[in-house]
Amino acid sequence: MNQTLVDAVAALPRGDARGLRFVSTRGDEHYYPYEALEREARNHAKKLVALGLNKGERVALVILDPEAFILSFLGASFAGLVPVPIFPRGSLNFRTRTRYAETVSHIVRSAGARMLLTSNSTRETIEDVLAVDTGLERIVTIEALLDGEPPACDLPTLHPDDLCFLQYTSGSTSLPKGVMVTHRNLVANATAFLGPRGIALRKQDVYVSWLPLHHDMGLISVLGALICDLPCVLLATEAFVRRPGLWMEAITKYRGTISFAPNFAYALAARRSRDQDLEGLDLRRLRVAGCGAEPINAQALRQFCARFEPAGFRAEALLPCYGMAEATLAITFHDHGQPLVTDVVYAAALGLGRAIPAARDNGLRTIELVGCGHCFPGHELRIVDESGRALPERCVGEIVTRGPSITVGYYGQADASADAYRDGWLQTGDLGYLAGDQLYICGRSKDLIVIHGSNLYPQDIEWAVAELPSVQSRGVIAFSVMRDGDETLVVCAEGKPAEATALRRAIAQKVAECAGLQVGHVAIVQAGSLPRTSSGKVQRRRTKAQFEAGELEEHS
Template sequence: MRDPWWVADVVSSYGDPAAQHTDRPAHTYLRGNGTAVTLSRAQLHKLVSHRAGAFAARGVTAGDRVALIAGEPEAFMPTFLALLWLGAVPVPLPPPPALGRRDAWRCGIDESLGLVRPRLVCGPAGTLDLLEAGTTAVAVEDLAEAEADVDAYPAPVPLPPDAPAYAQFTSGSTGRPRAVLATRRSLAANCAAITAGIALDGDRDVGVCWLPLHHDMGLVGFGCAAMTAGVPVVFLPTATFLRDPGVWMRTVSAYRGTVTFGPTFAYGLAARRARPDDVGSMDLSCVRVLGCGAEPINAATLERFLAAYAPAGLDAAALTPCYGLAEATLAVSFARGLRTAEDGTVDCGRPVPGHEVAVVDASGAPAAPGAVGEVWVRGPSVAGGYFGESAPETFGPDGWLRTGDLGYLDGGSLYLTGRAKDLLVVRGANTDPQRVEWAAATVPGVREGGVVAFTRPGADTEEVVVVVECAPNAPEGIPDAVRAAVAEPLGLSVTDVVRVRPGTVPKTTSGKPRRQETRRRYLAGELVR
């Protein structure tokens, strides 16, 4: 397959009568009701080109921004690809939460739409009903009905490599979300880097993805890179995984998945929900890449996951810790196997081909080997900046991307320790909040992924606060147990432990805790205990 400048070029080749294997599967969409549909490469080509025609019939042209509210993968992926086909700029946005927080979601959507000012908003009909009156919108269902009456858009619109491919809102874990502009060049470069970094092969690999498609790990990794490598992908709705984390590995087993990814909290959920009878019926010997990224990696969580699924033949060597961020389109580094430093920090591997990673101190000078500093990244995958912002503090004129993440280099491998803005500074000593959160999460009754640590002003120094989500019937002694769980390994005193109901901790749209927002609500007395 030719090296594409953009993913739409790949879809075009899927329908080329001269191309081979057009009858091979491209996407399998598992639905919330348990049914599934598989599209061949040729069928996906036909669907995308007709959906592009349906957009064109509504006046969408190259360069137009179109907000795309995520729904089921079966609706989202062909629509996203159709917009790339037209040369339009899709702006993926999160779906509304299943329960509660809809006012907050609507405010977030309004803020996003106000920033990017799209020509059109597209999404599931029921979701569009939640938007403000007067929004120019089209339901995905209406596009699908119109496809039979419009001509397919004949070929992807050719655009320069530095033209925007899509705009992705960052998850905003430490501040106001921004829209990262991935260019056609950066998207193609990162797809190629991922393909080389984990040796994707269309003849042997099958991807399995439950990840949100409005964020880079799902969108670029499985929506774009897998396609450029000719790898078929099985897509699960994110909500299906969150309701039943065990469905992840069941799907991998059933479809003989070889490549799948998730953040640390997902591995924790899957390990906790693993039932021996379920595991005993699986065959996970097919898995060769079990990627973990999107947040600092907890080795203990991955070890619990491996132990839970080892009876199914899962090979520990398949673990692939990695590092990436939307500002680098997605992937920056991959490791093979789980290796940890003496402090428990996980090796995230070496940079992907054609890219550089540096760790610098506060003055911007290279940090000494093993010394913690800010991670900088340079290479063709670095995105084109933020929509409507110059952001010189992030995208420097020298090509270096200042990530705001902390880590160190050892033997050429990158070890991530946390985010600069989230550090807990108590009596002059720095502690990464993830370590406090991981320790607190070991307490029975504390909800996986529902822990946030931060500091508050104290009389002599900053004081540590830990917010933990617990079920109403959880043991009363959880606060004392959390203090002990943190004090023993870290030697850190926790001043206040706040028990809240599940779903209280504010999260980014990719599921990461918003520490600064949690701290704000705590100090304002807005956390409901």
């Protein structure tokens, strides 16, 4: 078995039948058979080595175009360098510029990157936002790197425990930390997920993706596909954002059998699809529709199934997963080809740490959670209490896991690594429970809202509020603050100024219905103004800090 990403790419079959296809925002296609992909990667690598970079040194990648990103990433890998993907931004206003400058400068500085590789179109932005004390020696554009022929030079030998790349966490609860992913981690995760004991790849499988490559789900799904000889079709992320229907059209056109996306993408695709958009779609070949990277909403998945069933989509293709960057990517996955599994439990009992199955129609508030399947082959998972003691089924506790996919820590952060990685077990910081052979995710332990002695999970409130038609998609954040010695619930939602008064009333009523609570304060803010990570996740702690400091610009 190949033990590094470079070994895997070098061992891919020759010929034109299998490879990577890149589709631009304009619809232009560039196809790389595996042999051409390896040749281009080696050429990139030689040019990077010629710049004086040595094995193990970090190179920041701020590249929007998927084709340029993958070739640059593989080139850095063949050169023995450690790529550090960073989210590329286009236009920036004052607020987003400040946030972006803070994030990019922090990542470059903490990674100790000697060089940053970007494109002509984004170089000016990067030079504008980078702080002067990052330690960066040079910024090189892809266009300049590719100018001329590659020099003749030897490329270093790689080993399984060498760092493959640094994956900076989304920073939804703090400044991003650089997760150290080794080649061994990457190969183990890919083969566990895609191999015979995972979804069992078939020769005719084709992976279709629009996911951003700076994010772990987008990046590792493509690298995993290369490791396991799964042909890929990669769309530009902004093309999906502009027109979500492009996703299903691409699956139809390229005979896609496997695709992955966060929960919001399934909801968006269903919501934006019109009856006439279904004409010509053929989703019968799509056998794996993976869902992860954020909390999974059962209703959103059902709506997707109902919307695209006329086009041949089968509900059994849905594959809920649970994972995180610290585990390379995924930790658990649903049994492939089986119906969606959910658990309806009493909300009050769940807040007290017990997942008690709910009887029907007895008037008590319930919560429906999606089963995220079982642990990967060769890996272990437990639910533990605060002392680390394993809990029985249907008891809520912290999820801990270990196995060959678990990464080796955070780059340059020994204290944070020691706190998260204990005796080989990754402390995920997520709360959940086991029932049967399924893992159910309740939420982040640090985001819990505790009011009147009961625990509330903010995403349950956020999902309920997001159902209101006047609320912007993914534009809700719930948290608690201290008021006069008591915890008080605060809900922040993005909406229009003219609808602010009515929306406050509607949100207060919705929260009372779904959680039985009175909202202490409802803040209606401009669309797009709530803090988010580069992958679009809401930043509860940052929003809470802005609220407490009086920095949220609320509509009156």
